[in-house]
Amino acid sequence: MRFLFLGPPGAGKGTQAKIISEKLKIKMISTGDLLRENVKKGTELGKLAERYMKSGKLVPDDIMLTLIEREVKVLNSFILDGFPRTINQAKGLDDMLAKLNKEIQRVFYFMISDSEIIRRLSSRRVCPECNRNYNILFKPPQEDEICDVCKVKLFIREDDKEEVIKKRIEIFKENTFPLVEYYEKRGILFKINAGKEPEKVTEEILNTIKL
Numbered sequence: 001m002r003f004l005f006l007g008p009p010g011a012g013k014g015t016q017a018k019i020i021s022e023k024l025k026i027k028m029i030s031t032g033d034l035l036r037e038n039v040k041k042g043t044e045l046g047k048l049a050e051r052y053m054k055s056g057k058l059v060p061d062d063i064m065l066t067l068i069e070r071e072v073k074v075l076n077s078f079i080l081d082g083f084p085r086t087i088n089q090a091k092g093l094d095d096m097l098a099k100l101n102k103e104i105q106r107v108f109y110f111m112i113s114d115s116e117i118i119r120r121l122s123s124r125r126v127c128p129e130c131n132r133n134y135n136i137l138f139k140p141p142q143e144d145e146i147c148d149v150c151k152v153k154l155f156i157r158e159d160d161k162e163e164v165i166k167k168r169i170e171i172f173k174e175n176t177f178p179l180v181e182y183y184e185k186r187g188i189l190f191k192i193n194a195g196k197e198p199e200k201v202t203e204e205i206l207n208t209i210k211l
């Protein structure tokens with residue numbers, strides 16, 4: 001099984017990728033998480049990527065393709081969360097998979113309004129230790145602003161500040177949205193109503209996988 005989760009920031013792709021990967025026992029690859037790990041560890045790649053990420057811009061395609069190739073070439077099944085984000089990345093991924101005699105089977109497009117994105121992302125909080133995501137509106141931690149598991153103070157991602165969120169939405173529309181048509185033409189795109197409660201979204205994805 002090789003799936004892509006496509007959609008604007010804040011649509012719940014990461015949350016759903018985690019749930020579905022656990023349910024179906026297939027690995028999820030989140031390029032956002034991989035990049036943040038590199039930034040945290042201070043690797044060369046992390047240093048390169050950090051300035052783009054802080055301002056909500058896309059990390060250049062060549063860096064992203066190198067990063068993703070290491071992951072997909074050793075896996076038969078995976079869910080990609082947050083990659084590809086440009087037509088160039090999608091073509092690079094197609095070439096990479098073709099060499100391995102593989103292809104993407106389903107693309108899930110998470111549809112959600114801009115106002116809901118801003119509402120969700122500006123209330124997101126993250127644990128600096130385990131990367132768990134909370135939301136002060138819908139999924140608050142038991143203790144105010146403290147991770148339930150690690151007991152450390154949660155933080156707001158630099159790119160979850162309102163101005164940066166707006167920039168990320170703009171970048172999504174300009175660079176990533178064309179991928180909807182790219183995969184639609186291939187007949188592998190499935191539209192998901194991502195504005196619903198997470199359990200309902202999971203159900204919709206699982207039902208689509210069974211089709």
Ligand code: AMP
Binds near residue numbers: 031033059084089159
């Ligand atoms: P995310 O956690 O998926 O919202 O990603 C956070 C940030 O990482 C994005 O705003 C980009 O700066 C960078 N990033 C993640 N995935 C990609 C990608 N496929 N292409 C370019 N930049 C990316």
